[in-house]
Amino acid sequence: MGAPDGLADALDALLAGTAPADRLAADPLHLLARYTAHEDIALAAVFVSALSFGRVAAFLPVASAVLDVADAHGGPAAYLRGWTPDRGDGLLPLQHRWVRGVDLALLAGALARAEAAQPLGARVVAAWRPDEADLGPALDRVILTLRGAAVDEARARAERAGEAAPAGWSALPRGLRSLLCRPAEGSACKRWCMFLRWMVRLPDPQGGGVDLGLWPLPASALVIPLDTHVHRLAGYLGLTTRGDGSFRTAQEITAALRRLRPDDPLRWDFALAHHGISGACTGEVSPRRCDPCALRLQCANRRAAAGDGLAGPPDRTERG
Ligand code: SF4
Structure with missing residues (x-):
């Protein structure tokens, strides 16, 4: 499947809209600072x-x-x-x-x-x-x-x-x-994938990064920590049509992101998860939620609700 036009730029805008200090404070990684x-x-x-x-x-x-x-x-x-x-x-x-x-x-x-x-x-x-x-x-x-x-x-x-x-x-x-x-x-081994992201991915150069980059492994080989928020948004963005919360689904989403960013497919992982966890996107399509959303032009959920004939996201289940 192909990602919608402009998705990398939209995901960058979503990431830029999350303040670095908020990123670290909201991530359990800050417990390791000791x-x-x-x-x-x-x-x-x-x-x-x-x-x-x-x-x-x-x-x-x-x-x-x-x-x-x-x-x-x-x-x-x-x-x-x-x-x-x-x-x-x-x-x-x-x-x-x-x-x-x-x-x-x-x-x-x-x-x-x-x-x-x-x-x-x-x-x-x-x-x-x-x-x-x-x-x-x-x-x-x-x-x-x-x-x-x-x-x-x-x-x-x-x-x-x-x-x-x-x-x-x-x-x-x-x-x-x-x-x-x-x-x-x-x-999906979400927590182990998150652990590997912490240990492998370099912190964002702008500061406030949520990763550590301590192990000599390629960030390109990481697999996205798949939680219900990432899964739902990945469906909206055409990154997967799979409805199960399996490792295979995590791999499919990661492969789609890797096509956008071969060296760093998890660049937007935290921003996607935070978009759901923070309540900014609940799945409800409304001007209040969607007009300020960086993903609005690529979001099939919003476009389906607007009646342009695009399919909505697949059904999916909660997973640990
Ligand atoms: S456009 Fe609306 S439904 Fe789509 S991701 Fe943004 S907030 Fe969520």
Whole structure:
């Protein structure tokens, strides 16, 4: 499918309309500002991104509390170094939606076990194969390793408690399984894609950027973190006709954006998400909402409502 004329310029206008300070304040990435060492930032980013779903006011305190537990041991890297399951107990009182403290403790243990063999950044870089279309397969390989480490951690925790060991991955808690989703199983893996965006994409040169650019991987290979707002707007803009919130849909939207900006397809990701999250675009077509919108000339939703015969966006479902 082809993107509508002038879309890159319209997306740039949308991005320019979001003040840099607002971008950073609205992004959970600002929680990482307390760290300077790259390994601390990367490991903290795993937890912050993992908890970044639902209401911002609900997940930010939980993510911050996780980092406080790590900081009591000298920071995320020190917390995971020399890991024993006892260290995860400080996370047990925490909960965000279906992710409970034990899920966070298992994730920490899995990260610690994997980190002892190879630091996370080096692991992701080693998993990347330039002949692959994007970072999806590399992410899948890393998640598979973390799943194996999570099973080992769960067995160590069961042994410590004198309980029966879990039979395998499928026997682990639902909350943990949601944290270690795999692209190959169809999940959009929104939070892992956001994590990779943070770690790979360079901050915007104008300042106030929401990314860190710490890992030597090509931004062209990133996949868009697909949430309900990005999915809905991508439908309006002709970037996808798919109605499912799958990794395949995220890849299709990213491929369309890559045709507009081959080196940096996620340039407009935050602006698109913010356009929905902020309430600027709710899907309602009205002069109040649409006349000031930078996307109004390319938006099929507005044009369909105006009766010019263009199809509206596809039906789509909420996803985590
Ligand atoms: S023109 Fe209206 S419906 Fe379309 S993206 Fe803008 S605010 Fe949303």
